[in-house]
Amino acid sequence: MAAAYCSRRQRFTASRMWFRGFYCSDKMYFLLCSTILLFLQMGSCFSDDDHEMEEFLKREFSLSKPYQGVGSLGSSYWELMGDAMVTTEQVRLTPAMQSRQGAVWSRMPCHLKDWEMQVHFKVHGQGKKNLNGDGLAVWYTKERMQKGPVFGNMDNFTGLGVFVDTYPNEEKHLEAQKKRYTPRSERIFPLVLAMVGNGTIGYDHERDGRPTELSSCNAMVRNLKHDTFLFIRYVSRRLTVMIDIDGQHEWRDCLDLPGVRLPQGFYFGASALTGDLTDNHDIISMKLYQITVLSQKTQDDEEDITVPSVDNIELLRLIEYEEGMSSIAIFFTVLFSMLGCIFLIVIGLVVYSHWHETRRKRFY
Numbered sequence: 005m006a007a008a009y010c011s012r013r014q015r016f017t018a019s020r021m022w023f024r025g026f027y028c029s030d031k032m033y034f035l036l037c038s039t040i041l042l043f044l045q046m047g048s049c050f051s052d053d054d055h056e057m058e059e060f061l062k063r064e065f066s067l068s069k070p071y072q073g074v075g076s077l078g079s080s081y082w083e084l085m086g087d088a089m090v091t092t093e094q095v096r097l098t099p100a101m102q103s104r105q106g107a108v109w110s111r112m113p114c115h116l117k118d119w120e121m122q123v124h125f126k127v128h129g130q131g132k133k134n135l136n137g138d139g140l141a142v143w144y145t146k147e148r149m150q151k152g153p154v155f156g157n158m159d160n161f162t163g164l165g166v167f168v169d170t171y172p173n174e175e176k177h178l179e180a181q182k183k184r185y186t187p188r189s190e191r192i193f194p195l196v197l198a199m200v201g202n203g204t205i206g207y208d209h210e211r212d213g214r215p216t217e218l219s220s221c222n223a224m225v226r227n228l229k230h231d232t233f234l235f236i237r238y239v240s241r242r243l244t245v246m247i248d249i250d251g252q253h254e255w256r257d258c259l260d261l262p263g264v265r266l267p268q269g270f271y272f273g274a275s276a277l278t279g280d281l282t283d284n285h286d287i288i289s290m291k292l293y294q295i296t297v298l299s300q301k302t303q304d305d306e307e308d309i310t311v312p313s314v315d316n317i318e319l320l321r322l323i324e325y326e327e328g329m330s331s332i333a334i335f336f337t338v339l340f341s342m343l344g345c346i347f348l349i350v351i352g353l354v355v356y357s358h359w360h361e362t363r364r365k366r367f368y
Contacts, residue, residue: 056297056298057239057295057296057297057298058295058296058298059120059293059294059295059296060293060294060296061291061292061293061294062116062119062292062293062294064081064112065081065110065112065114065272065292066289066290066291066292067081067082067095067108067287067289067290067291068288068289068290068291069092069093069288069289070092071090071095074090074095074108075088075090080111081110081111081112082108082109082110082111083108083109083110083111083149084106084107084108085106085107085108085109085149085151085275086104086105086106086107086151086156087099087104087105087106088106088107088108089106093286093288094126094286094287094288095108095274095286095287095288096284096285096286097140097156097274097275097276097285097286097287098156098276098277098278098282098283098284098285099282099284100129100130100278100282100283100284101278101282102278102279102280102281102282103278103279103280104277104278104282105151105156105275105276105277105278106156106275106276106285107149107151107156107157107273107274107275107276108273108274108275108287109148109149109271109272109273110148110271110272110273112271113269113270113271114144114268114269114270114271114272114292115268115269116268116292116294116295117268118238118239118240118294118295118296118297119237119238119239119292119293119294119295120235120236120237120238120239120292120293120295121142121144121235121236121237121272121290121291121292121293122233122234122235122236122289122290122291122293123142123233123234123235123236123274123287123289123290124231124232124233124287124288124289124290124291125140125168125225125232125233125234125274125285125286125287125288126228126231126232126284126286126288127139127140127168127170127194127225127226127227127232127283127284127285127286128226128227128228128283128284128286129226129227129282129283129284130282131281131282131283135281136170136171136226136281136282136283137170137171137277137278137279137280137281137282137283138155138169138170138171138276138277138278138279138281138283139155139167139168139169139170139171139194139276139277139285140155140156140167140168140274140275140276140285140287141154141155141156141157141165141166141167141168141274141275141276142165142166142234142236142272142273142274142290143157143161143163143164143165143166143271143272143273143274143275144163144164144236144238144266144270144271144272145157145161145162145163145164145165145201145270145271145273146161146162146163146203146267146269146270146271147161147162147163147271148271148273153207153209153277154207154277155167155169155275155276155277156275156276156277157273157275159206159207160201160203160204160205160206161201161203162201162202162203162270162311162312163200163201163266163267163270163312164198164199164200164236164238164243164264164266164312165198165199165200165201165207166196166197166198166234166236166245167195167196167197167198167199167213168194168195168196168223168225168234169193169194169195169196169197169212169213170193170194170225170226170283171193171281172191172193172195172212173209173210173211173212174191174210174211174212174214175193191212191214191220191222192222193222194222194223194224194225194226195212195220195221195222195223196220196221196222196223196234196245196247196258197212197213197217197218197219197220197221198217198218198219198220198243198245198259198261199213199216199217199218200218200264200266200312200313200314201216201312202311202312202313203311218243218259218261218264218314219245219258219259219261220258220259221245221247221256221257221258221259223247223249223258224249225247225249226283228249228251229251230250230251231248231251231288232247232248232249233247233248233249234246234247235247235248235255237295238264238266239295239297240297241262241263241264241265242260242261242262242263242264243259243260243261243264244259244260244261245258245259245260246258261314262315263314263315263316264314264315265309265311265312265313265314265315266309266312267309267310267311267312268309272290272292274287274290
């Protein structure tokens with residue numbers, strides 16, 4: 005990333021190396037080396053372009069145990085919607101029952117310019133692979149508390165949605181038509197993907213959001229015995245999403261996209277939806293950190309953002325379309341292009357021959 009800082013993963017690795025020195029045979033030597041490594045690791049908190057970041061937990065935008073007053077009118081920063089309910093261990097957005105949808109939304113708009121959201125979640129149920137549904141979403145949007153078909157939230161939303169999609173609608177749709185994915189277009193579910201909406205863009209359910217997807221990664225998150233986490237960072241108009249689902253306490257990159265423009269004053273939330281197939285969708289915690297970037301401000305940083313957008317989104321769509329073309333589509337495209345060129349050449353020769361013959365007869 006252009007603007008780097010010392011992540012919790014780096015601090016954890018460095019501290020683990022430091023403590024390991026106490027258990028080595030030559031304690032003083034290893035303690036000295038480990039301490040040096042610790043300072044070197046901390047030195048990586050500063051990037052080459054002199055960006056330094058600090059983070060502060062914002063409790064008024066965070067949701068965690070014991071969930072005091074969550075859902076109670078006026079006594080909490082968070083509000084429940086639909087079938088969501090609070091237990092001692094989690095906020096359950098949906099139980100493993102058919103046709104349920106629920107959500108939890110912050111009551112206060114967030115006016116932070118740069119922020120980082122860490123979501124501790126759990127998806128589990130009795131359904132087997134690809135027989136479960138439908139998934140959950142984490143939101144940063146202008147609208148709040150609106151039921152709808154997009155993982156329990158409204159369609160044509162304004163803002164950012166990060167989806168944990170557990171059911172492959174597109175795959176089932178293709179199977180019904182006796183079609184299959186091409187190698188380039190196949191996606192492995194469950195899937196984590198991001199979308200930015202401006203209030204006029206709809207989410208395509210039959211294609212699992214493919215037309216409006218910024219980027220995605222596969223994430224096997226169902227029925228795991230260890231904790232699963234989702235990490236969303238928005239700093240200097242750069243959107244980064246990472247996951248920790250392997251039980252190794254390490255973040256894995258999912259997407260990293262510059263040029264994302266999100267207004268301030270939107271609301272954080274999480275929602276989930278079930279249809280004919282079911283799952284429990286649980287939120288254990290949502291922790292928001294304010295990110296302070298200690299660097300020179302540019303004129304672009306001062307620009308007021310009113311409508312969510314992504315730079316060069318049309319170019320991204322074109323690249324996605326070209327890369328997603330099947331070999332058969334490419335073959336027919338090339339074939340018809342060649343036939344078109346041959347047709348134009350023949351027409352040109354006929355016209356030229358007719359013109360030449362007409363000109364020749366003028367001399368007789």
